[in-house]
Amino acid sequence: MRNHFFISCMNFFGEETPLIIIGILLFLVYLLFRIFFSFFLETQLGKKFALRFFLKDIDKVYLPYLRHNFPFYNALSDQNKVYFERRVQEFIRLKEFIPRGGISEVTPDMKTLIAGSAIQLTFGYPAIYFKHFKRILIYPDDYYSTITRKYHKGEVNRRGLIVVSWRSLKEGFVDPADGHHLGLHEMAHALRLINIINNDEYNFYDQDTMKAFDQQAYLEMAKMARGGQKASFFRDYSSTNLEEFFAVAVEAFFECSLEFREYSPELYRLLSKILKINPIAVFQTGEVSQKRYERM
Ligand SMILES: [Zn+2]
DSSP states (O other): OHHHHHHHHHHHHOTTHHHHHHHHHHHHHHHHHHHHHHHHHTSHHHHHHHHHHTOOOOOGGGHHHHHHHOHHHHHSOHHHHHHHHHHHHHHHHHOEEEEOTTOOOOOHHHHHHHHHHHHHHTTTOTTOOOTTOOEEEEESSOEEETTTTEEESEEEETTTEEEEEHHHHHHHHHSTTSSOOHHHHHHHHHHHHHTTSOSTTTTOSOHHHHHHHHHHHHHHHHHHHHHOGGGOSSOGGGGSOHHHHHHHHHHHHHHSHHHHHHHOHHHHHHHHHHHTOOHHHHHHHSOOOHHHHHTO
């Protein structure tokens, strides 16, 4: 039967057919393996596996900056802390950090604040490292863009660049509960962008949930258009467009979680589902359980 199938295909496509079929089958097996592996990494066993075989210990030079700047990291259980640290190390290993505009060198605190923001945002996605973004440019202060003719605190673009102002980045860490966090904000932009750029991190979050989030976002933006800043829990800048709303909501999600959930349980639930994390549960228990955000 099998031979008959191959012979029929060979008649149709020519003598190369068995190789083509083997190639397609191997590719399908590879795809299945990747899908299985990304789910596996989200389990406790998967985390242990990654810690044992893939993720290297963090360079101790970064640790004080993690401890000093990331309440989210400090709230984690011991095992999750190690996991966070090693993912930060992996993020730093994968990126090229480039000093710009008078910065003479990229220092460990710069790397830690950027990598820590990325890992906090994707802590529910163990396989996501923003692979499309290979280079991170750091300016000392807000920088002038000749394209927009404005000063920027940061940006993320499709060509694979993340750009941040070091002064504004640091400011985001001063008050951990004011809902202003440039690191999380820019990484949130990057997250939305990688989901539409076709590589192996493409399409990783649930599109329907994001659509539901965007619909709610439109309602909030309409509220702000009618009633001004005071009409919404989210700061004014979020009404710029859907991308900005998402990025501003992410800042509030981690920095003012309780107030956010009280103001809009639905937006909080949707964002938890998109990011596969519930910061309130993390701050209360130190654990990241998929069931926890599903049960909210
Ligand atoms: Zn933005």
